[in-house]
Amino acid sequence: MQLTKEQIEQLFEFTRKKYVRWYDLQIEIVDHLASRIEEEMEKNAGLSFEQALEQVYKGFGIFGFSQIVREKEAQLEKAASRLWLKTLSEYFTVPKIAFSAFIIALSIVLAYQINSVYLQVFFVAAYITGNIVLGRKLTSLNKTKKKLLMLQYHPFFGSTFVFLYQLAIFSKIDTLSPVFFCVTSVIGTMILIVSFEVYYILKRKAIDQYPEAFEIA
Amino acid sequence: MYIYAMKKTNPYVKGSLNTIILKLLSDADRMYGYEITKKVKEITNGEFQLTEGALYPALHKLETDGLIVSSVVFTDNRPRKYYSLTKSGKKQVSLKLKELAGFIENMQQLLNLKTA
Numbered sequence: 001m002q003l004t005k006e007q008i009e010q011l012f013e014f015t016r017k018k019y020v021r022w023y024d025l026q027i028e029i030v031d032h033l034a035s036r037i038e039e040e041m042e043k044n045a046g047l048s049f050e051q052a053l054e055q056v057y058k059g060f061g062i063f064g065f066s067q068i069v070r071e072k073e074a075q076l077e078k079a080a081s082r083l084w085l086k087t088l089s090e091y092f093t094v095p096k097i098a099f100s101a102f103i104i105a106l107s108i109v110l111a112y113q114i115n116s117v118y119l120q121v122f123f124v125a126a127y128i129t130g131n132i133v134l135g136r137k138l139t140s141l142n143k144t145k146k147k148l149l150m151l152q153y154h155p156f157f158g159s160t161f162v163f164l165y166q167l168a169i170f171s172k173i174d175t176l177s178p179v180f181f182c183v184t185s186v187i188g189t190m191i192l193i194v195s196f197e198v199y200y201i202l203k204r205k206a207i208d209q210y211p212e213a214f215e216i217a
Numbered sequence: 218m219y220i221y222a223m224k225k226t227n228p229y230v231k232g233s234l235n236t237i238i239l240k241l242l243s244d245a246d247r248m249y250g251y252e253i254t255k256k257v258k259e260i261t262n263g264e265f266q267l268t269e270g271a272l273y274p275a276l277h278k279l280e281t282d283g284l285i286v287s288s289v290v291f292t293d294n295r296p297r298k299y300y301s302l303t304k305s306g307k308k309q310v311s312l313k314l315k316e317l318a319g320f321i322e323n324m325q326q327l328l329n330l331k332t333a
Contacts, residue, residue, distance in 0.1 A: 003294060027295075028298045036251065059269070060270065061270060067270045068270060068274060071277060072274070
C-alpha cells in the first residue's frame with residue numbers, strides 16, 4: 001500500500017502544525033510517518049489514514065517531534081562553529097593573505113592619503129552600500145521557498161561586527177592611532193573573508209542536498 | 218499512567234546505538250531512518266526497539282561528527298533521506314565493534330563471578 005501525493009502533502013502540513021518548521025527535518029519525519037502508516041494500514045485494512053496517523057504519532061511520545069528538532073539544532077550549531085574554525089585555519093594560505101593585504105592596503109591608502117573629504121565620503125558610502133548588498137545576500141538565505149535549518153547558523157554576525165567597527169573607525173579616523181587601525185583592519189578583513197567562505201560552503205551544500213527548497217515560490 | 222507507559226529505547230541499546238548504526242551501514246550500502254529501526258527489530262526478533270527520539274538524534278550526531286553523510290533521494294511519492302558511511306566512518310566501524318565486544322566480554326566476567 002502506498003500513500004497518495006495528497007496524503008504526503010497532508011503529512012508535511014501535519015509536521016508544520018507540530019512546530020517542525022524546517023524542510024530538512026520535515027523530509028525525514030514525513031518519510032518515517034509515511035512508512036509506519038503504510039505498514040499499519042497494510043496490517044489492518046479497516047484503518048483510515050487519519051486513524052493510522054494518530055496512532056503512529058502517539059508512538060513519538062508526549063513530546064512529539066520536539067526532541068528531534070532540539071537535538072538537531074544543537075548538532076547544526078556545533079557543525080557551524082566547527083566549519084567556521086576549519087575555514088579560519090585554512091585562511092592562512094598565500095592567495096587569501098595576499099587578497100587581504102590588498103584590501104587592507106587599499107583601505108589604509110584611502111583613509112590616510114586622500115585629503116579630499118568628498119572622496120572619503122564616497123569611500124565610506126561605497127563601503128556601506130557594499131555591506132548592505134552583502135548583508136541582504138546573507139539574509140536572503142532565510143527566504144528560501146522551504147526553510148532549511150542548516151542555513152540558520154550562517155555567520156552573518158561576522159559581517160555586522162566588521163561593518164559597525166569599521167564605520168566607527170572611519171568616523172574618527174584622525175584621532176585613531178595607525179596601529180589600532182591596522183590591527184582592526186587585519187582582524188576585520190579576516191572575519192569578513194572567512195564569513196563569506198562559510199556562507200558559500202553552506203549554501204552550496206544546501207543547494208546540492210535540497211535543490212527543491214530553492215525553487216522560486 | 219500514560220507517561221510511564223511511554224515507549225522507551227532500552228538503555229543498553231541506547232548506549233551502543235552508534236555502534237549498531239555504523240555496523241548496519243557497513244553491511245548495507247545506504248539506509249534510511251525507518252529502515253534502520255525495522256532492521257534492528259527484525260534481527261532481534263522484536264526484542265530491541267529503537268524509538269524515533271533516540272534514533273534520529275544519534276544519526277544527526279554521527280553526521281556532525283563526519284562519520285556518516287546523508288543524501289536526499291526522491292522515491293515514488295516522497296523525498297527520502299539516506300545515510301551512508303564516510304571514509305572515517307568506515308575506519309571507525311571495526312574499532313567500535315572491538316570496543317563493544319571487549320565491553321561485553323568484561324561484563325560477562327563480572328556477572329559470572331562465582332567461578333573465581
